[in-house]
Amino acid sequence: MSERPAGDIIVQQDELAAKVRELAAEISRDYSDVEGGVLLVAVLKGAMFFVADLMRSLDVRCEVDFMAVSSYGSATQSSGVVRILKDLDAPIEGRHVLIVEDVVDSGLTLQYLVRNLRARGPASLAVCTLLAKPAGRRDADEVKYTGFQIPDRFVVGYGLDFKERYRNLPYVVALDDLDG
Secondary structure, X not given: OOOOOOOOEEEOHHHHHHHHHHHHHHHXXXXXXXXXXXXXXXXXXXXXXXXXXXXXXOOOOEEEEEEEEEXXXXXXXXXXXXXXXXXXXXXXXXXXXXXXXXXXXXXXXHHHXXXXXXXXXXXXXXXXXXXXXXXXXXXXXXXXXXXXXXXXXXXXXXXXXXXOEOOOOOOEEEOOOOOO
16 A cells, blocks of 8 residues: 555545445436446546446446546646547447546536537436535536535545555545645
């Protein structure tokens, strides 16, 4: 395990596991009658642990695809410019799509993704985020499933990183030192 960064633990490992099961039960109920199941679109790299745990807890047919987008670069705040670094492998027209995000911060990246994917003609489109920062967020209505509301602090762990560090932490911690 990597070193523990300085900062407050925002969400403990057991809380993450319980919330993922809770979200999976809700999603399973909502998609139980959907023919063809649900396509999970995980936003890389931060959502990789979340989507893996979520998929294992779902009781409905599901598939997964991945997108990589960037609005941060190496910064700790969104630049406001979203770029697709890796697009989906297959078309989503007529599919029931659930975007799986690690954290919704300003909402700019999510706004872009929703607009981009909606233009591709899915049968339905919803969003599931593990973490949500309510401060300064746009289009909060886009998020159907939210794990935790967290303070407006930069967080790492459980897939989230700072300069590619701390992804492997089994909990979510607010990073105090943004210089290292």
